[in-house]
Amino acid sequence: MIKTEHLTKRYGPLTAAEDVTFEVGPGEVLGFLGPNGAGKTTTMRMLAGFVTPTSGTASICGHDIGSDTLAAKSALGYLPEGAPSYGEMTVRGFLDFIADLRRLDGERRRARLAHVIEHLQLGSVLDQTIETLSKGFRRRVGLAQAIVHDPPVLILDEPTDGLDPNQKHEVRTLINDMARDKIIVISTHILEEVDAVCTRAIIIARGRIVADDTPAGLAARSRYHNAVSMQLDDPAQLATARAAVAALPTVADLEVSERDARLTALPKAGATILPALSELAASQGLRLKELHLESGRLDEVFRTITI
């Protein structure tokens, strides 16, 4: 369990995080979203015990980060922003160093090291120094360091930044695999990631929590929630379609893209417009390439909330 109460951090006149209060339980993957400089990293650093809060408290598995710091840190795996590490060390040497600090011994040590090396595909670079590695490998070394002791709580600051699509997929699979029995907090500004791994999302802007919801709940705040998008096979039919859709009583607004002959109809609050549009397409003889119901656009919600 991660619990924060009124967590606040000020740097002189600048408030990096203000009154951040939330709880995360086992099985939850919490996505921390927000523009750059919104306070995501500061909040995560306070949870990891690296930055001392100006006021407020936080606890990891019941251990207060201020008064019971070592126990809190022991229960935690943390990937700092940018995955810093010791460039002159080899991957093997670095993981051994972390395993020493994490008190991994004997058979368990061997098994855990083998596990992270296999799952993060580090086998081929074990004897290379970290400074010679590509960005993707460095990030994975950072992840390996965070999970090597199998902690109940994981805090990962931008875990997929700098990875190629395949590596992103691997890391997301890894997070999903671990999600069942762990508490995971990740920060990201890649919104597709929220859908891919998070069960819950908190949006932070200017140091404050502005939204705390499931990804579906956030998407439902979008004006595109339950909107219907149709693409016409014949661009010549666009004008006819436009007039007919706009005439529907349940349609609130209509967006038209001439380039790919696409119409997006936004419903009035609470209205369902897919059946109506589907009938309309049949009755008007519109030839459709595509017709689909949108669940909402996270990027649009993100912009409306954070600007």
Next chain:
Amino acid sequence: MRNVGIIMRRELASYFATPLAYVFIVIFLVLANAFTFYLGGFYERGQADLEPFFTFHPWLYLFLIPAVSMKLWAEERKSGSIELLMTQPVTLREAVTGKFLAAWIFTALALALTFPLWITVNFLGSPDNGAILAAYLGSLLLAGGFLAIGSCMSALTRSQVVAFILGVAVCFVFLLAGFPLVLDLFRSWAPQALTDAIASLSFLTHFQSIEKGVIDVRDFLYFGMLIGFFLLATGIALELRKAD
């Protein structure tokens, strides 16, 4: 305690992972011997002792020790690895101690490699080996004092160059605290008691008796307290500025 050892081993290995360690050791040995033979008149004195060797240690350390200590924290802060280290289950005190000990052991190693001089002097005559051992110990303590100051300066900045310059400057003040160059700065305005107190902080005064092989508990205590004070200051500086 176990964490101190783990951090110390990593830090010590990191010295040898870069050319720094080898460059330092070679330059230290060359300079130490050059000073002994050319400036100290090792042969001309006609005495079988290592005084001309130890006399120059404070000056040698003034420039070489800050080069060893400058990376201790400045590099961690610059690369961000301090965030990784301090979010492991270790205390700041363990980290500060471990890193300092690594630097100290490294210096001790460089100092130990001057052993051919000791063999030479034993070959040429019959020196007081007890006094030589005491002088080596004193030199090591002096190096520890310089390193603790350097560690504190390294914690104040993200730039190793700034850490080096600050380290040399502060070490210089401590080295000459008993001399007019420093004391005159205080004499004009400070009360006599303060001037005396500053004078008693001088590295040179405390080292001069040790280098002759005279072991005075007060000198050992002085260096011990100095190291303790600057390591504490390192911890405070890090606590305040580690995340900047």
